[in-house]
Amino acid sequence: MHVVVDPSGGSIGVAQGGTIAHSGDGGLPLLASLPPTYPEWLGDRSFGETHGVRFPYVAGAMANGIASTRLVIAMARGGCLGFFGSAGLSPGRVEASIVELGRELGSQHAWGANLIHSPNEPALEDAVVDLYLRHGVRKVSAAAYMALTPAIVRFAYKGVRRGPDGRIERAHHVFAKISRPETARHFLEPAPSKILEGLVASGGLTAAEAELARGLPVAEDITVESDSGGHTDNRPLAALFPTIARLRDDIAAQRGYARPIRVGAAGGMGTPASVAAAFGLGAAYVVTGSVNQGAVESGLDPEGKVMLAQAGIADVTMAPAADMFEQGVEVQVLSRGTMFAARARKLYELYRAAPSWESIAPADQQRVERDLLRQSFGDAWASTEAFWAERDPEQNRQAHADPKHKMALVFRSYLGRSSRWAIDGVGERRLDYQIWCGPAMGAFNAWAKGSVLEAPENRSAVQIAYNFLEGATAITRASQLRSFGVPVPAAAFDFRPRRIA
């Protein structure tokens, strides 16, 4: 028996005796017929309607402009949604980028930018929200929020109003990226009264906006982040997604919200089958990251893209994060072709064990100065101090009072610069490249091997998206057919990469 699954719709031909068949191939027994299905229908239909995008597909934010304006523009023009990677960039660079996006995409295309929680720099978070409101950024992807801040609450509810038909309309949309139920809860509930009252008092929200906010969740799009590149709790999607969807259902029922809250899936999307699986779990939309970093539109240097294209599924590891180094927070990075992870781990071990740089064993000091800092600790401190003098002088005051903090700032400067070296292509620092990456990259490389998407220069984020979406549609149809009792062969679940117009 041979089964032919046509991804775009129509009947499915099933021939006996090994003959390939299409419906309408006269004389072959037609065993099953399915109505058409389309990539546009894989997710929640309200996703496209609310956000003005054709496909339920999002290119996630990638820090330091790796999710570049070029990437966001390409995704938007291709009918998908992209978030600019503003984390780690100066307010000036963020402003120039969102002005460019507004000019290139206007209001016809959907796009957004990242809003990253900065517990150590609340003023920065507020400044970024000011920029977004001033330049008409309508969607943000909110990340790293352990708790809500006035800045994100202000963005979420600014401009909320009751429309002529009595329904509440939002001017802004928060996509909340979460990997734990307790953080998801903050976004699924309305913002706490205390924050709303504070914002009314400071003029951040009007009394009318705050009143409407009391009956609205902070976010109506919740992105469940499973094992991914960058910050991750390494949870499998199949375990995490249903847990968050259940929580969403419980809170929505308790609160009696007028509109559904969508739950999307991120992490591990490296093949069409991964995307089909996410939609099979009920995802309203999918978010990709690692595979887009390897695409031509990303801000990573081409050398880094070649390294990514060589990664296998196990060529990733956890390493200390620059932003929350002292707390022991980790990020998932590429381990093949770079020593960053091992070196960063060594710095964390030294930091944990020693009260100051001076108390570290001389052999370790030498190794750090020679291989990592490539200068003396004293010289490294001088440039670190100059950096913080401009950015946040309080850090320098703390460092003078506490030698352990001084050591942390110097070690963090290595971690922070290592990702810039990979973006800028500083070849002499190749062994120190910090490239955030999840197992999705290796899965993608295995799938793309021998195809048009194998060479890094052929990998466009839009082609990847279209292949994932069309492939997920074909695989979904194969699953549908199988569930009708047809013996569908394994080949029907294998969608090969191709150029898609």
Ligand SMILES: Cc1cc2nc3c(=O)[nH]c(=O)nc-3n(C[C@H](O)[C@H](O)[C@H](O)COP(=O)(O)O)c2cc1C
């Ligand atoms: C290089 C890189 C940088 C990232 N930076 C950010 C970021 O600044 N903010 C954010 O919310 N997510 C960030 N992410 C996560 C992505 O937006 C996305 O959720 C994730 O990569 C999806 O999982 P995947 O890597 O398995 O595809 C980053 C991911 C990568 C690979």
